[in-house]
Amino acid sequence: MTDFEGLIRSLHGAGVRFILVGGFAGTVYGSSRVTLDLDVVYARDGDNLARLSQALAPLAPYLRGAPRGLPFELDVHTLARGLNFTLTTSMGDLDLLGEVTGGGRFEQLLAHTHRLHVAGTDIDVVTLPQLIRLKRAAGRPRDLEAIAELELLLEAGSGTAS
Amino acid sequence: MKRTVLFSGDMSAPGSIADDRLEPDPVIETYKIHVDRSLIREQLARSIDERIHNMIAALRFAERLREAGERRPSS
Numbered sequence: 001m002t003d004f005e006g007l008i009r010s011l012h013g014a015g016v017r018f019i020l021v022g023g024f025a026g027t028v029y030g031s032s033r034v035t036l037d038l039d040v041v042y043a044r045d046g047d048n049l050a051r052l053s054q055a056l057a058p059l060a061p062y063l064r065g066a067p068r069g070l071p072f073e074l075d076v077h078t079l080a081r082g083l084n085f086t087l088t089t090s091m092g093d094l095d096l097l098g099e100v101t102g103g104g105r106f107e108q109l110l111a112h113t114h115r116l117h118v119a120g121t122d123i124d125v126v127t128l129p130q131l132i133r134l135k136r137a138a139g140r141p142r143d144l145e146a147i148a149e150l151e152l153l154l155e156a157g158s159g160t161a162s
Numbered sequence: 163m164k165r166t167v168l169f170s171g172d173m174s175a176p177g178s179i180a181d182d183r184l185e186p187d188p189v190i191e192t193y194k195i196h197v198d199r200s201l202i203r204e205q206l207a208r209s210i211d212e213r214i215h216n217m218i219a220a221l222r223f224a225e226r227l228r229e230a231g232e233r234r235p236s237s
Contacts, residue, residue, distance in 0.1 A: 001225050004214065027217045030205035034220050118210060129184055136187065148193035151184065152202050 002092025005119035007038050007059075010091065012121040014055030017043040019109050020118065020125045021100060021134060026150055028118060029128045029159045033146055037086075037093035041126075043106040044098050049079040052096070059089035102137025103130065114159070128159030 004024055011018055020028070022039025042052055053076050061074045064086045072078075074087070083098035103109045103126070112130035115122055126134065132150050135143045153159070205213060 001221055004218065027213055028210050030202065030208070030213055032201050032205055032217075034217055034224065036221075116210065119214070132184060136190075144189065144193050145197075147187075148190050149197050149202070151190060152194055152197050152199065153206070154184070156202055156206055158206055 002037055002094075004038050004092070006091045007089070007094055008119040008123060009121060010055050010059065011040065011052070012123055014051050016051045016055050017048050017106065018052075018124070019106060019113055020123055021097070021103070021109075021131065022095065023146070025125050025131050026146065028116060028125055029131070029150065030153045031146065031149055033149065037095055039095040039097060041097045041100055041103070041106050041109050044080075046076070046080075049076045053079060056087075056089065056094075059091050061085075061087045061089045061094070064088045064093060100134055102134050128154050 008020070018040040019042075020039075021041055022037070023031070023033060023035025024038055026033060027035065042048060053074060056074055063070065063072055066072070074085070079085075079096075085096040087094045087096060099105050100109065103112070109126060109130070110124065112127050113124040114127055116125045118125065128150065132147055132154065135147050135150070208216070
């Protein structure tokens with residue numbers, strides 16, 4: 001089972017610049033749906049890739065669903081050559097997104113975030129309206145119920161600024 | 163219109179009010195009929211930490227059920 005709070009603290013503690021998105025962001029805003037992995041959009045500059053690599057190295061990151069034994073190392077070069085990584089780690093499943101459908105890259109998405117206190121840390125979380133837009137843009141039929149719940153949470157006032 | 167912040171913890175820009183607007187989608191509107199609104203109200207009364215801990219507790223429960231199913235002798 002994914003240690004959501006542990007993963008967040010590991011990334012935050014290493015100074016990784018990331019934005020929380022996905023189902024766990026929905027949990028923050030009040031979604032009652034269970035999610036299995038942590039989804040983050042990360043900044044792609046060299047310094048951040050180095051921090052990300054260092055933060056995850058102790059967690060033995062590996063490509064989720066890939067056969068065991070592949071020569072995979074999540075170092076700066078691997079991160080620079082790839083974009084989106086679905087990983088399994090010793091703390092559970094982590095999706096590293098260099099770009100997200102409907103939201104673009106870290107710098108573009110940052111304009112649609114709030115700084116929230118989550119898992120004992122202050123992190124950037126995608127706003128609820130933008131989270132809904134991302135899920136709409138993903139176009140997955142299985143997200144329809146989740147989007148309906150998120151929109152009702154928005155209508156009820158969750159995630160809105162005063 | 164004054165809006166209310168319904169989550170705990172500090173919130174700061176760069177999120178914007180213009181960010182709030184969403185075009186209604188008829189398919190999503192249909193799905194909303196089936197959402198338990200009492201659960202929405204309960205969730206909004208909770209802090210972020212409580213929401214996270216509740217979700218993790220549900221995940222643990224599902225995990226225990228899955229493990230129990232795996233241990234069940236086949237007939």
